[in-house]
Amino acid sequence: MGCIQSSPAAADKQAPDTPAKDVQPEHSSREVNGVQTKDPPIKAVEHEQPVEQCLAAVDEPSSPLMVVWKEVEVPLPLDEQNRWDQLVGYNILDTEPEEAYDRITELCKRLFKVPIAMVTFVDKDRVWLKSVQGLPGLKQVERRQSLCAWTLLSRFPEALVVPDLREDIRFKDFPVVVGWPHARFYAAVPLVNSDNVRLGTLCILDLKPRDFSSDSCTLLAQLASMVMREVERKRAMNDVLCNTAVRHESGDSITHDRQGLMLCDMATAKWAIYLVNEAWHRTTGISHEMAAGGHFWDLFEPPAPAQVQAYRLAVEQRRNFELRIPCNVGGGAGGSSIGRTNPQLEPLLLQQASSTAGSMAGGNGLNHSGALLQPQPVQSTWSGSLPGANSFSGACHSQNIQQQQQQQDASGGSGGSSTAAAAGAGAGTPSAAGGKAIGFVSAFSGHEASRRRSIGGSMRYVRFQFRSISSAASHMTPAVSIPPALLSQDTRSNFYWATVDIPSAASTHGGDEAGSSFISGSNLYFTGGPGGVFGGTDNAWAGSVHASDSAAPSTHSSGPHTATGPGSDSSSMQQQQMGGMKTTFSLMPEDNPFQDITIGSLLGWGSYGRVHRGYWNGSLVAVKVLEQVAGDFNPRTSLEPLLHHRLSHPNIVAMFDVCTQEVDVCEDGRPLQEVWMVLEFCNRGTLSDAIQRGWLLSVRDGAPQPGQLDLLRALATAREVARAMEYLHSQSVLHGDLNGNNILLAGAALAPDGVDRRGFTAKVADFGLSRIITPENEKIITRTHGTITHMAPEVITEATHSKAADVYSFGVVLFELLSGSKPYQGMHYAQIVSSITSGKLLQMLPQQAPHLPPGLLELVASCLATKPVDRPTFIEVHSKLQELETAVAAQQQQQLAAEQQLAPAQPAQQQQQHVGYGCYAASAAAAAAAAAAAEAGGDACGCTQQVTKQAAAAGLQ
Numbered sequence: 001m002g003c004i005q006s007s008p009a010a011a012d013k014q015a016p017d018t019p020a021k022d023v024q025p026e027h028s029s030r031e032v033n034g035v036q037t038k039d040p041p042i043k044a045v046e047h048e049q050p051v052e053q054c055l056a057a058v059d060e061p062s063s064p065l066m067v068v069w070k071e072v073e074v075p076l077p078l079d080e081q082n083r084w085d086q087l088v089g090y091n092i093l094d095t096e097p098e099e100a101y102d103r104i105t106e107l108c109k110r111l112f113k114v115p116i117a118m119v120t121f122v123d124k125d126r127v128w129l130k131s132v133q134g135l136p137g138l139k140q141v142e143r144r145q146s147l148c149a150w151t152l153l154s155r156f157p158e159a160l161v162v163p164d165l166r167e168d169i170r171f172k173d174f175p176v177v178v179g180w181p182h183a184r185f186y187a188a189v190p191l192v193n194s195d196n197v198r199l200g201t202l203c204i205l206d207l208k209p210r211d212f213s214s215d216s217c218t219l220l221a222q223l224a225s226m227v228m229r230e231v232e233r234k235r236a237m238n239d240v241l242c243n244t245a246v247r248h249e250s251g252d253s254i255t256h257d258r259q260g261l262m263l264c265d266m267a268t269a270k271w272a273i274y275l276v277n278e279a280w281h282r283t284t285g286i287s288h289e290m291a292a293g294g295h296f297w298d299l300f301e302p303p304a305p306a307q308v309q310a311y312r313l314a315v316e317q318r319r320n321f322e323l324r325i326p327c328n329v330g331g332g333a334g335g336s337s338i339g340r341t342n343p344q345l346e347p348l349l350l351q352q353a354s355s356t357a358g359s360m361a362g363g364n365g366l367n368h369s370g371a372l373l374q375p376q377p378v379q380s381t382w383s384g385s386l387p388g389a390n391s392f393s394g395a396c397h398s399q400n401i402q403q404q405q406q407q408q409d410a411s412g413g414s415g416g417s418s419t420a421a422a423a424g425a426g427a428g429t430p431s432a433a434g435g436k437a438i439g440f441v442s443a444f445s446g447h448e449a450s451r452r453r454s455i456g457g458s459m460r461y462v463r464f465q466f467r468s469i470s471s472a473a474s475h476m477t478p479a480v481s482i483p484p485a486l487l488s489q490d491t492r493s494n495f496y497w498a499t500v501d502i503p504s505a506a507s508t509h510g511g512d513e514a515g516s517s518f519i520s521g522s523n524l525y526f527t528g529g530p531g532g533v534f535g536g537t538d539n540a541w542a543g544s545v546h547a548s549d550s551a552a553p554s555t556h557s558s559g560p561h562t563a564t565g566p567g568s569d570s571s572s573m574q575q576q577q578m579g580g581m582k583t584t585f586s587l588m589p590e591d592n593p594f595q596d597i598t599i600g601s602l603l604g605w606g607s608y609g610r611v612h613r614g615y616w617n618g619s620l621v622a623v624k625v626l627e628q629v630a631g632d633f634n635p636r637t638s639l640e641p642l643l644h645h646r647l648s649h650p651n652i653v654a655m656f657d658v659c660t661q662e663v664d665v666c667e668d669g670r671p672l673q674e675v676w677m678v679l680e681f682c683n684r685g686t687l688s689d690a691i692q693r694g695w696l697l698s699v700r701d702g703a704p705q706p707g708q709l710d711l712l713r714a715l716a717t718a719r720e721v722a723r724a725m726e727y728l729h730s731q732s733v734l735h736g737d738l739n740g741n742n743i744l745l746a747g748a749a750l751a752p753d754g755v756d757r758r759g760f761t762a763k764v765a766d767f768g769l770s771r772i773i774t775p776e777n778e779k780i781i782t783r784t785h786g787t788i789t790h791m792a793p794e795v796i797t798e799a800t801h802s803k804a805a806d807v808y809s810f811g812v813v814l815f816e817l818l819s820g821s822k823p824y825q826g827m828h829y830a831q832i833v834s835s836i837t838s839g840k841l842l843q844m845l846p847q848q849a850p851h852l853p854p855g856l857l858e859l860v861a862s863c864l865a866t867k868p869v870d871r872p873t874f875i876e877v878h879s880k881l882q883e884l885e886t887a888v889a890a891q892q893q894q895q896l897a898a899e900q901q902l903a904p905a906q907p908a909q910q911q912q913q914h915v916g917y918g919c920y921a922a923s924a925a926a927a928a929a930a931a932a933a934a935e936a937g938g939d940a941c942g943c944t945q946q947v948t949k950q951a952a953a954a955g956l957q
């Protein structure tokens with residue numbers, strides 16, 4: 001695997017999507033294992049040919065076609081152009097390393113005990129590495145010398161495994177095999193998107209030959225699907241955030257906030273900034289254009305790698321934390337400008353600073369140019385407090401630093417300039433008297449120092465308080481609503497709001513008016529030297545933190561005494577020379593999660609708790625409150641939140657958060673707890689209620705027609721429930737209590753094509769009786785029971801729950817949906833049990849529902865089959881419902897066209913009302929097209945045959 005520097009020469013080569021030509025003479029000579037060899041002349045071949053022929057040639061090593069392939073191009077998948085277009089659409093190439101991917105490759109290394117693991121994306125002529133373990137510094141590989149390029153071929157549907165690369169004629173001469181790192185084993189699974197397009201691979205390499213079991217392949221495939229989920233999630237997120245509507249929605253609500261606000265994605269290496277408001281610009285002096293779409297750590301000096309552990313832990317644990325970054329305040333009322341040390345900005349900053357120096361003296365620094373007035377060359381370091389961080393050996397030293405800082409603060413930032421001038425000459429002596437002005441000046445040349453004096457700025461800290469949008473917030477959380485699109489992306493753990501302000505000099509340390517734990521007695525601080533940061537590459541700092549870094553938390557006082565190492569004494573000295581001005585990190589006190597939830601009116605009681613309407617982070621939600629005794633494992637209260645949390649599907653009620661608090665003490669002294677589940681609010685009630693209210697009936701002149709089921713509404717609703725259940729079962733979760741009361745309806749916009757006129761989406765809820773099954777044990781014996789009317793016979797008689805029992809419950813829901821009446825209506829509990837156990841099961845007879853397509857009746861009957869094995873799976877149910885829905889829609893469209901033909905004189909709108917409401921038909925446009933086709937002498941809609949076939953297949957005719 002040769003590392004290529006994307007050279008123009010490589011780019012000039014024949015593009016892979018053009019047919020291969022005769023190979024030029026210079027290709028025919030190459031070096032293998034240091035020996036110059038001459039290859040036979042190469043014939044012109046089409047792209048698809050080399051792949052197939054080369055594959056065939058694997059069985060026939062002497063075939064010259066291998067040479068053809070090697071010298072012509074890499075093997076290309078059939079859909080290469082589309083594949084590449086799609087890859088580019090993800091905007092992932094050449095992005096920074098991201099923790100989410102690094103975690104997976106790290107996991108691969110450990111799971112499969114291999115030294116090398118990678119996430120790769122296959123670009124036109126290179127394979128680019130999004131995450132790489134074990135090959136430090138490697139960023140990309142020439143595509144034609146890449147093993148991964150082969151994994152894209154559909155010839156390898158699941159995985160490409162090469163036990164010994166030396167024995168494989170395709171790969172034995174690859175640089176990665178004959179040279180460093182001398183790979184022997186390769187296994188890869190393609191990263192396949194929802195369009196079945198292969199974008200890249202998750203692959204592992206070993207330096208010795210080995211076997212790879214099919215179980216390992218499955219595991220690798222599962223990890224690859226995690227990678228793909230991350231890729232899709234990121235794209236969805238980008239789509240959302242590029243969507244101007246969303247930007248406005250959230251932008252509007254924060255624009256007028258008086259506090260500086262910023263929304264960051266902490267999953268990105270340098271903390272991508274999505275939104276900032278006007279107050280942010282006023283406070284920091286950094287323009288909206290420069291901030292939004294950029295990265296936090298491009299605006300400020302990044303911390304040393306070892307210290308990055310602190311924020312990583314904080315973000316992982318969704319803790320809220322505070323950063324104080326030294327800044328240069330331009331003097332005057334509230335005005336400030338935060339220095340940037342981004343080398344690219346430096347010249348601009350200096351230039352602007354000098355040009356504005358005169359005008360800014362004593363000014364407020366609020367105007368745009370003023371914003372860029374003083375670069376801040378003080379190198380950032382981190383001090384942080386971590387839970388249980390008393391192992392940091394820098395504690396004692398840190399205290400000194402704190403004291404120094406306090407003394408520095410006491411010496412007065414604003415009056416620092418004269419001291420600075422004095423100290424400038426003798427820079428380098430760490431002393432309390434030096435104050436921050438000493439550091440300020442000592443970091444500059446004499447010229448700079450005098451220029452700064454003339455500007456009259458003073459050194460302060462700018463405070464950023466980062467709050468996870470998923471951690472239940474406190475009164476300090478910005479009172480703006482989170483864009484719902486962000487919440488629905490299940491990325492809550494990565495997004496943080498940060499407020500920004502510049503505390504007054506008096507509160508810069510210790511006397512913190514906002515009540516943060518900054519320099520609190522309980523928090524130990526460590527300070528980190530900046531060494532290793534500034535010398536590194538732009539992206540290196542975040543990606544280069546490995547587990548081993550955390551083993552050396554003693555970042556300055558006891559580390560190796562090198563000039564540049566993070567543990568360097570000299571770096572500590574350097575800070576002190578700069579007056580101790582450094583970026584500090586501290587965790588904020590735990591927010592009380594309950595403070596962020598406002599409970600409103602009661603929506604209802606269930607058998608295990610109550611549900612309230614409420615607000616969470618400014619969004620309307622439902623809050624389900626369950627009670628439990630601490631330490632008791634009650635599946636109902638303990639399992640439901642856990643289980644619900646891992647589900648994410650458009651037809652399943654979303655759970656945003658969960659928190660627990662003690663509310664009382666039981667008689668035996670154990671605490672009584674309340675579990676609050678923050679749920680998506682479903683504003684249209686339950687499906688059972690909707691049926692009773694006639695929401696699934698045909699509507700004529702605005703009124704529901706009693707007894708006239710609108711089949712399309714019913715089918716669409718049933719399909720959504722089946723889709724949710726298909727997903728649930730694919731996640732190995734049994735619902736256990738599917739019934740009309742546990743299917744909630746959330747208001748939805750009417751479909752633009754006018755076909756779906758329900759105005760709601762069905763969502764499965766209530767996982768209180770849900771259980772996880774395993775492939776070995778697909779049945780659960782349970783003593784907890786759901787709703788008697790919806791329980792399958794085997795659940796009642798044998799207490800055995802399975803996927804088939806859920807299907808039975810769904811059959812009962814279908815019965816209710818289609819008949820409009822409650823199952824076993826008028827019967828009491830014992831009668832129902834006796835009826836079910838004696839084999840008199842619920843049935844939907846054709847004479848009861850003559851208007852229903854036979855195919856639908858068959859589906860209901862099969863779901864309600866006595867024996868579990870006779871019931872369909874949800875995959876089958878879902879597909880059957882889809883088929884029926886399509887056929888019914890087509891049939892109604894055909895009817896509409898026919899009716900329109902009969903009444904051509906009526907105005908278009910009337911026609912639409914007359915036919916459209918009554919039989920829930922298609923749009924006027926479709927009808928008009930059908931009528932036109934009929935008029936032209938063809939069959940109505942021009943698709944009679946097709947419709948008839950579809951209808952017959954669905955059992956309609």
Ligand SMILES: Nc1ncnc2c1ncn2[C@@H]1O[C@H](COP(=O)(O)OP(=O)(O)OP(=O)(O)O)[C@@H](O)[C@H]1O
Nearest residue numbers: 603604605606607608611622679680681682686766
């Ligand atoms: N996400 C939600 N949005 C709107 N209303 C909800 C939501 N979740 C539950 N409700 C309503 O709150 C009430 C109680 O719901 P809950 O799920 O606790 O009980 P249940 O399903 O009626 O009974 P059980 O829990 O015993 O099965 C019901 O009326 C339900 O419709």
